[in-house]
Amino acid sequence: MSIGVLYPSKAPHIRNPRTTSSIMREVLFALIPLVIFATVYFGVRVLLVVTLSVLSAVLSEFLFEFLLHRKITIGDCSAAVTGLIFALMLPVTVPWWIPVLGSVIAIIVMKQAFGGIGRNPFNPALFSRCLMMVVFPGIMRAFEIDAVSVPTPLIAMVDNVKLLPGLRSCFLGVIPGSIGETSSLLILLSGGYLIIRGIIDFRIPLVFLASSLILSYALGLDGLYQLFTGGIMFAAFFVATDPTTSPMLPAGKWIYGLLCGVLTILIRKYTGFPEGICFAVLCMNLSRYLLDRLLVPHVYGMK
């Protein structure tokens, strides 16, 4: 019986349809509601910041790989995700060159210089945001709504301002803050979607949020208020879950999430920085390798 030309195939002959680029596309998709909400609440300047950031991330990855004659990997959408997440962590008032500079640093310094996707020790977007915060503290804290400059609740608390927005406004996101970080409700929905789709693991966000909540109360802070203001929610779902910079095994994920939460609250409470997630998650990024090595699984049949 003639059946024509047959192709070779390596076992297993069926594969999970999910690929790196499909994962990244799902993340982009899940972040769209945050962009829409921010555009409505903060104004169309959000779109400018987001577009500049995403474009510079993708373009810098393309140029870097093109000039070094490497395989062009912008198709996996990971650069776009980095650019978008970086933009969502910026205040809407930033001058145009901040998203551009930040994205280029994230991609070139933190990602490509280490060998591209999967090799970066820190989450590129978070690293870049941290750098911007240290180098341009004034710009990164200039939050305003309707052209009136207002402090975010976290900054207000550090500066001992008495008039704070209510918990309900914080949960819904109608408060000053970074573009994508204000609406806890939307972050929960988008993050929940990614968990249900199996794109991110539930362990890190769950234990990240739980530990920061409990520790806040233990230290005499208002736990829910800590959770719904600042970047904890956003970081727990979209930054700390980055596959490359978080532990691989469930046990490691529990510890990683727990320590992320603990460090965040400790930094918020005992240092002059209003926002703790940057340094907390970056520290934990570094511990990823250690956690993976310490918690290696017990191989079947070995004593």
Add this chain to the structure above:
Amino acid sequence: MDLSHLFSSHSLRAFSFEGGVRPADEKQFSKDHPILDFMDPQQEMVFFMLQHQGEPCEPVVKEGEKVFRDQLIGSPKGLGAPVYSSVSGIVKAIEPRLHPNGQMIMSVVVDNDHMYETLPAKFPPASFMELTKEEILERIRFAGIVGMGGDGYPTFPKLVSAMQKPIDHVLLNGCECEPYLSSDYRVMLEDSWRVVNGLKIVLSLFPEAKGIICMEHNKPDAVEALGEHVQDDEKIRICTLKSKYPSGDEKVLIESVLRRQIPAGMKAEDASCVVLNIDTSVAISRAVTQARPLERRIITIAGDCVRNPGNYRVRVGTSFSELLEQVSPLAKRPRRVIYGGPMMGNAVNSLDFPVVKTSSCILLLSSKSPSRSEETACIRCGQCLTACPVHLEPFRLYEALMKDDQTLFSKLNGDLCTGCGCCSYVCPAKRDLTEIISKRNWQPEGAEEES
């Protein structure tokens, strides 16, 4: 029918293991059709002298000689099992033929005369209860039975060696975890008496052992069919497992059901158990009670290119291309043909090879490759670690091999890879982890590499 007494007390939650994957099972196409007979092949019959793990058999017939059905044509040298003719006719040739693994294997080619003249059985039919252990073993050895789940390890030496060990459990492996395959399921439904009888025969060799029939929990009708035959037997119970790949892997099955592990580099008998495949159990039953050699098996034909997917009872030696031509017209042009299950089988480049004792499935797929996307960089997501049923670190093994770092590979126990394919299946970067890692230790019937 109330079967609760057959289960162990803790079987309310399904037995399972850590890791594994859940591919779409694709069994719906073939599992509801009764097994069909395809017992009168027209083309020449090809009997490989190597249908088992071990050494090839030596042909004991000559060209031009008349052979009968059930006549010995290949006699084992060293580790092996005898090969019998499944038809009567004239020996047309004794020459090497192409094996699906790409090697040329010495074969006896018989021209079927369609008379099916059968040699009288060497032993009288008997119930195993009337036979001594030695007589039972002799019948199993004579019948040329090998592990029919695919590993092809000769059953006689396996049982003899296990009898030296303190065996406490005999597991009957009804976990057909490979997608598409449904032949074991059909056999459990249609030939349940023989399935159970085969297990009882083996249990009679191990008086201290208990029998456990293991299958995935989504087969309640098979539980019921087999349950009827084990009701009166105190020593046998049925155990259902979560439906997950690779629940039917020997190592994984032992861990899931008995909560113990085979020590690295050892066999199941070293963990005090014997694991038997469903079809092997049927063959044992036929060999002992009817004194029939192994000369037929059940094959699943499936895939999106097949118009009549299903299970077929065929004679060993039948050509696959003839089988396919006769039983099922093609619905689409196949681009890939997989011999064996989709997770662990081999891609072949033609169908011109015969059914052997260990053939389980032929899969005709219309897609050109397993994945639409190319291999990309590892993103360290850790999915391969979570999926590995023996808890290796596939991405590190892969990197060790890419750097040719044998020391690291051995340190990470890379040689314990079972080749199940879970890591490659889940990998979002579509890396060929299994292929690279398992090639280091996996020698299917002495093959170097598939073509």
